[in-house]
Amino acid sequence: MQAPRTQSPTPARTFTQRFSATRRGARLARLLAAHQLTEWGHPHGTEAHDTVVLVVAELAANAVLHGRVPGRDFALSLSCDAGRGIVRIEVTDTHSAMPARKAPGTDEDGGRGLVLVDALAADWGVRDRLGPGKTVWAECATGTSWTDRT
Secondary structure, three states, X not given: OXXXXXXXXXXOOEEEEEEEOOHHHHHHHHHHHHHHHHHOOOOOOOHHHHHHHHHHHHXXXXXXXXXXXXXXXXXXXXXXXXXXXXXXXXXXXXXXXXOOXXXXXXXXXXXXXXXXXXXXXXXXXXXXXXXXXXXXXXXXXXXXXXXXXX
16 A cells, blocks of 8 residues: 655745855846746746845845845745745845845945835845845735635
């Protein structure tokens, strides 16, 4: 007699990858997130796709610019909550400094990344991780629940 199958009828929708803490690594994180969203049924040009990709780009850029530790990578994780229609983005780096949202002046070149994340994401925050560093996370609404797409 065969053992019963324990596989869920709905496959888990997650993506996790490590990237070099370079501009090229941040770009690759954005491109792979865009590809993954398309695979999950949110093609380029949809609000959900473009919002998540922009948030990934900002968080990855912050990991490279402010969270970089020489010789260490950063990680990107994407997951979805099927019931709520949410894509959760997590970017983990090994730098101990916590990010802070600030209000940059009109003549400043940077400082708008977390302002943008705050405006686009349904929720976001920072949590400690095992080992050095932190994880910055954001949740973006997709407009429909994943269960509506089956």
